[in-house]
Amino acid sequence: MSKTKRGMAAYVAALFGFLYLPLGVMFVFSFNDARRNVVWRGFTLKWYKALFHDAELMSAMLTSLELAAAAAAIAAILGILASYAMVKHKPFRGRGAYDALLNVPLMMPEVALGVGLLTFLVRAGYELDFTALACSHALICLPYTVAAVRARLISLQESSLEDAAMDLGATEWQAFVKVTLPLAMPAIISGALLSFTVSFQDFVTSFFVAGIGIVTMPIKIYSMMKFGVTPEINALSVCLLLATFTLIGLNAAFAVRPDEASRH
């Protein structure tokens, strides 16, 4: 009995090894003092130094950060309004349809989404600029924001603090600003961080929708990869991974635990 148990634990460990192998390889070789060979040649930080002296790379980083911030902000506003109506309002006709529609960006293959946006924007005569890309990214971020905010609003519903505020004479608007919004803030931030991560790492949508002048980080990495393997990409990837881990950690800190709502 304990033999199968141990065998299973070993298998799971091996599978996790498989999942983490690329991340580990990247980390180790970002410090390797060799350009082409994968054999270890000694420790160096030169690839990291090279990153920070690469002006194109830094500008791509800036573009990606701006883009992710814009997309997360748009998705947050759209998501708060939508989830408020879905949760707080009494059931209305068409709620099911909205519900289904809000989840479509998750199920839609990104290639289909990308070429659809590309043809639509070009045919409509709209320039493929930063705004177009930010709006497209907001679309793929929207389901994440809605999911996060909605879960929080549902759990707040049970504590009926907003009703209490209104019983004490607050208008709906006051109750929203003074009670609901502050209580929902952790979920809003968590959703926004998730959106930020989604947008920051998105390659496929940007690949199709970004015009010639707009180079995001993943697009830059992709074009570097086309030129072949260079250790700089490892260093860059490690930086991106650390950024992602930080975002996920922050997100976990803000995420709502199911038992939390009742404590307020």
Next chain:
Amino acid sequence: MSRALSWLLGGRRPLASHLLLAPASLWLLFLLVIPAGGLIALSFAKNGAYGAIVWEFGLQNYRRAFDHKYLPVLFRTLGFAGATTALCLVLGYPVAYFLTFRAGRWRNALLVGLMVPFWSSCLVAYYSWMIVLGKEGLLNTALLRFGFLSAPIGFLYTPFAILLGLVYFYLPFTILPLYASLDKVPRSVIEAAYDLGAGRWTAFWKVTLPLSLPGAVAGCVLTFIPCLGDFLTVEILGGPRYYLLGNLISNQFMMAQDWPFGSALTSILLAGLVGGLWLYQRWEKA
């Protein structure tokens, strides 16, 4: 102003609800529904000179998608998606089982650990696989050093590399629904099987496995459908010889400038997606 906002938030009229949902709906309408409709319309048009679009209604693009040149791509896409799904299910089931019944206090940490590679960029992970699988890569170097090989093998740009990349990326999509479904199996039912004299294997085959079937099917759907539209894996680990539907679509828009044909291919992909989800829903209701 404040009164109008209160009216909007109060939601005693359906109009208020629709107004609050309007920004999100407009976004979805203009950036999702209309573009998808546009693609479907475009798929019936003709490609003119220099990528111009000639609005002559016809099925020529669909006929072309199913002719002897492109049909293999469609079958290959189905094949890779099917193989990936099967592999993910077989490889992922023990992990989901372990997480549910054996992981104990490590469970949450392992669940998060499972999601981390998924949240790290796919592009970056595939780049790393390139380093591992390349001719001068880690795997070849190791195999040569330990004498398993006399000359390096090109692992990269093979079906093996594609399958590895797909399984690597989609494994969490299979494991998480499986885990959710296994977690719902009442322990008392399993114990009842033991009490009635079932051994470990019998209890697993007759009780746990059948009860986890909904999760297995959900996991398969969540793996198979995104696999059909995958594009990056073959782009990086596969190369043009093994183009799948996603790559073919991308090429029509980015290289060949044949938008009508690309639209027809995308419509086929979307039809496959809708069909798959429809079948899944019917199965779920039955």
